[in-house]
Amino acid sequence: MGAFVAEVALRWSDMDAFGHVNHARTITLLEEARAELLFTEAERQGLLGMAEGMVVARVVIDYHSPLVYASKSLQVQMSVRELKAASFILDYTAYAQEAVATAETLMVPYDLRAGRPRRMTKEERDFLAEWRLDAEKPELGRV
Template identity: 65%
Template sequence: MGVFVTGVRPRWSDMDAFGHVNHANTVTLLEEARIDLLFTEAARHGVPDMAHGVVVARLVVDYLTPLTFTGDEIVVEMSVRELKSASFTLDYSVRNGRQEGSPVVTTAETLMVPYNLTAGRPRRLLEAERDFLAGWRAGGNGA
C-alpha cells in the first residue's frame, strides 16, 4: 500500500527527566527505522547501493504527544512523498506500541540525498533506486 512498517525498540536510557523519549533519541529511532527501509529492505530487493551513501539534508519532527518508554517496540510507518532525480522525501508516522489503533505520537519528514562518499558530493539516484523508492510512494503499491 505504499507504506513500509517496521518496529524499533526504544531503550530505557532514551528517556529524559520527564519520562519521555528525548528528542535526539527520537531522531535516532527514526534513523534506525530508515536504515531498515533504505539498507535492509532495499538490499533484499536487489538495491544495495543506498547503503553506500545517502544523507539527511533536512529533518522536521512534530511531537503530537510524548513518546514514552514502555519497554515495547514503537511502530514506524514510512512512505516516499516526493521523488526527484537527486533527492527524495520520506514521511514518518510513529505509534507508541503495536496495539491495533495505537495513536500517532510523532510525525516526521526527512529530505534524503544520495551521496557519493568517494567523490564527497551528492549524486543522482540510480534507476534501480528510483524504482525501489517509487514502490513506497504514498498511495502506491509497496515493493
C-alpha cells in the same frame, strides 16, 4: 504498494529526566526505522548502493503526544514523497499506542568517494517508487 512499516525497540536509556523519550533519541529511532527500509529492505531486493551513501539534508518532526518507555516499541510507517532525480522526501508516522509523532526527512544520495551528492539510479528510483502512497494504481483489468 503503500507504507513500509518498521518496528523499533525502545530502550530505558532513551528516556530523559522528564520520563519521556528525548528529542535526539526520537530522531535516532526514526533513523533506525529508515535504515531498515533504505538499507535492509533495499539490500534484500538487490540494491546495495543506498547503503553506500545516503544523507539527511533536512529533518522536521512534529510531536503529538509524549513517547514513554513503557510503550516498549515504536511502530514507524514510512512512505516516499517528491521523488526527484537526486533527492526524495521520506514521511514518517510513529505510533506507540497512538500516533506520537510525524516527521519528514529530505534524503540525498551521496557519493562518498567524490564527496558530493549524486543522482539516483533507475533501480533506486524504482525501489523508492514502490513506497509512494500517491502512486498511480493500474486501471481495473489492466496488468
